[in-house]
Amino acid sequence: MRAEGGRGGHLVMDHVTKIFARSDLNATTNALDDISLDVPPGEFVSIVGRSGCGKSTLLRLIAGLDSPTKGRLLLDGKEIRGAAPSRGLVFQNPALFPWRTIWDNVTFGPQMRGTYREKKEEISQLLDVVGLSEFKNSYPHQLSGGMAQRAALIRTMVNEPDVFLLDEPLGALDAFTRMKMQDELLNLWRQRGNTTIMVTHDVEEAVYLGNCVVVMSSRPGRVRERIVIDLEYPRNRNSAGFIDYRSHILEILGL
Amino acid sequence: MITRDELAELERSPRTRTRVVLDRLVCALPLAAGALVLVQYYFVPNHGGNVITEQYAIFIAFFMALLFVALFASLFSNAVFRRLRFKAPFYTLVFCIFLGWDYLTLKTGILILPFFPWPDRILNAMTGDADMLLDCVKNSLILLFSGYFLGSGAGLLTGIACGVNKKFDYWISPVMKILGPIPSVTWLPIIVVLASSLFSGSVFLIALGVWYPVTLSTLTGISNIRKIYFEVAQTLGAGGRQLIFRVAVPSALPNIFQGLTQGMSVACTTLLVAEMMGVKSGLGWYITWQKSWAEFAKMYSAIILICLTFMVVNQTLSLLRKRILRWREGMTQ
Numbered sequence: 001m002r003a004e005g006g007r008g009g010h011l012v013m014d015h016v017t018k019i020f021a022r023s024d025l026n027a028t029t030n031a032l033d034d035i036s037l038d039v040p041p042g043e044f045v046s047i048v049g050r051s052g053c054g055k056s057t058l059l060r061l062i063a064g065l066d067s068p069t070k071g072r073l074l075l076d077g078k079e080i081r082g083a084a085p086s087r088g089l090v091f092q093n094p095a096l097f098p099w100r101t102i103w104d105n106v107t108f109g110p111q112m113r114g115t116y117r118e119k120k121e122e123i124s125q126l127l128d129v130v131g132l133s134e135f136k137n138s139y140p141h142q143l144s145g146g147m148a149q150r151a152a153l154i155r156t157m158v159n160e161p162d163v164f165l166l167d168e169p170l171g172a173l174d175a176f177t178r179m180k181m182q183d184e185l186l187n188l189w190r191q192r193g194n195t196t197i198m199v200t201h202d203v204e205e206a207v208y209l210g211n212c213v214v215v216m217s218s219r220p221g222r223v224r225e226r227i228v229i230d231l232e233y234p235r236n237r238n239s240a241g242f243i244d245y246r247s248h249i250l251e252i253l254g255l
Numbered sequence: 256m257i258t259r260d261e262l263a264e265l266e267r268s269p270r271t272r273t274r275v276v277l278d279r280l281v282c283a284l285p286l287a288a289g290a291l292v293l294v295q296y297y298f299v300p301n302h303g304g305n306v307i308t309e310q311y312a313i314f315i316a317f318f319m320a321l322l323f324v325a326l327f328a329s330l331f332s333n334a335v336f337r338r339l340r341f342k343a344p345f346y347t348l349v350f351c352i353f354l355g356w357d358y359l360t361l362k363t364g365i366l367i368l369p370f371f372p373w374p375d376r377i378l379n380a381m382t383g384d385a386d387m388l389l390d391c392v393k394n395s396l397i398l399l400f401s402g403y404f405l406g407s408g409a410g411l412l413t414g415i416a417c418g419v420n421k422k423f424d425y426w427i428s429p430v431m432k433i434l435g436p437i438p439s440v441t442w443l444p445i446i447v448v449l450a451s452s453l454f455s456g457s458v459f460l461i462a463l464g465v466w467y468p469v470t471l472s473t474l475t476g477i478s479n480i481r482k483i484y485f486e487v488a489q490t491l492g493a494g495g496r497q498l499i500f501r502v503a504v505p506s507a508l509p510n511i512f513q514g515l516t517q518g519m520s521v522a523c524t525t526l527l528v529a530e531m532m533g534v535k536s537g538l539g540w541y542i543t544w545q546k547s548w549a550e551f552a553k554m555y556s557a558i559i560l561i562c563l564t565f566m567v568v569n570q571t572l573s574l575l576r577k578r579i580l581r582w583r584e585g586m587t588q
Contacts, residue, residue, distance in 0.1 A: 063486075063490050064490075065486050065489070065490070082489075083486070083489035083490045084490075084492070085490065085491055085492035087490065088490055088491070089486075089487075089490045091483060091486075091487065093483075095481075095483045095484065095487050097484060097487075097488075097502070097505075097506070098506070098582060098583075098586070099505045099506060099508065099582045100505075100582070101582075108488070108491050108493070108501075109491040109492050111501075112488070112491060112492045112493040112494075112497050112501070113492045139582045139584075139586075141585070141586045142585065155491065156490070156491070159491060159492060
């Protein structure tokens with residue numbers, strides 16, 4: 001099943017390899033090795049894997065912040081070169097601009113792209129939805145971790161990216177906030193239908209959110225298995241099907 | 256909801272009766288010291304032929320009146336009381352300094368004229384030569400700000416250019432490393448010969464002195480920006496100039512202001528040196544000129560004016576900085 005909006009982009013990774021030069025000695029690290037993935041428009045893909053499997057590197061390649069050593073990445077048939085607002089990335093820490101108020105942070109994209117006037121209303125409503133209206137005029141350091149991460153999500157969301165990239169966006173949150181945010185994320189995705197790729201450590205989160213879960217192996221990062229999660233949204237974490245998927249994935253990861 | 260003041264009041268540990276009385280007494284202490292100054296001024300006989308005027312008494316009485324109003328208000332407002340209680344010991348000290356100054360000069364002649372005039376004499380010198388002094392203040396400020404704005408503007412430009420453009424940095428950095436640490440007044444002898452006028456020469460000297468710290472701090476600020484902010488901005492659609500003016504510059508502002516403050520103190524020093532050595536106007540020139548006539552009271556009055564002027568200038572700068580860096584309030588640094 002897909003999200004209703006269907007405004008997402010079609011992402012193709014074609015034998016992508018990324019090698020990093022190491023700073024400590026004259027050697028290189030193979031971060032990603034021959035990754036091929038096809039993500040249909042509007043799909044939510046969760047990527048799980050142990051630390052060091054190159055998950056974040058993969059997102060940075062899609063975002064255009066790094067270039068692949070070999071292979072190609074294509075969005076709707078066009079090769080990805082450099083960062084662009086069509087591929088929005090939410091970082092592991094919120095990375096809000098400390099010198100801008102929450103409002104100026106979430107409207108940063110539209111301000112830069114000259115769409116501020118048209119977007120104002122919509123952004124106001126979005127802030128309402130995630131409970132940040134009250135903090136419009138606050139500065140980032142005055143917010144709790146959960147609130148800051150929500151603001152960061154909105155900031156990327158308002159740009160309406162074709163591909164929404166999430167790098168462990170909920171990793172630093174406590175269990176309660178995290179579960180609440182998962183539902184918020186799901187709602188936003190179902191409303192808007194962006195193609196979404198989320199990297200996470202948390203297998204339960206991966207199964208709860210994704211149309212499919214990509215399991216990666218480490219050093220070098222490779223796609224181990226791609227598991228389609230055939231469960232209706234919203235999912236029940238305690239259903240037999242859910243638990244089966246979870247155990248299966250944990251097994252692949254060797255846990 | 257309660258106000259912040261009420262909250263502080265509620266949470267404060269209780270104070271004993273003697274403590275309360277003592278606090279009120281401390282608030283009245285500056286007034287007592289002021290009264291003592293007046294009593295000594297009028298009732299202790301002067302040394303030798305020293306004469307006094309009313310001006311000093313009016314001056315002291317004016318500040319005492321202000322303190323009296325504050326003391327009266329402190330009976331009704333807690334905020335005024337706390338502020339007065341905090342400042343009172345310091346004000347008392349200031350009055351005591353005047354007391355001692357009068358004693359050493361006017362009353363006993365331990366410190367002798369013409370080098371050590373008493374406050375009344377300086378006040379008279381100041382009011383007597385008011386027109387000229389104000390003109391000097393005006394000229395000094397014009398020179399100071401011409402140089403300061405020129406220098407800080409150039410510093411910002413160079414700093415930003417070096418911060419964002421590697422090639423620019425390659426050529427400018429060595430020049431900065433060599434010329435930067437030389438105090439700009441070192442060039443004064445050459446400037447006097449080369450500049451078309453002493454005024455433009457001095458503007459250049461001040462600008463040069465300001466340019467270095469502003470450039471350096473802007474450059475430091477920009478190179479210390481966390482890479483992630485640029486990456487976030489790029490994925491959100493910012494590019495080129497936007498990355499410079501919406502990301503690099505605002506996040507470097509705390510550093511830039513450090514440079515601007517440092518630049519201001521360099522500018523003030525350079526201004527005075529320039530005025531004392533060459534320029535034929537301004538407070539620095541007034542000081543050397545009056546000194547050559549052994550008019551020490553006038554000289555001191557110019558020094559006091561310099562102090563007041565620079566205080567106002569620096570205060571303005573720090574207000575501006577507070578306003579612009581509002582986003583850092585309450586941030587743990």
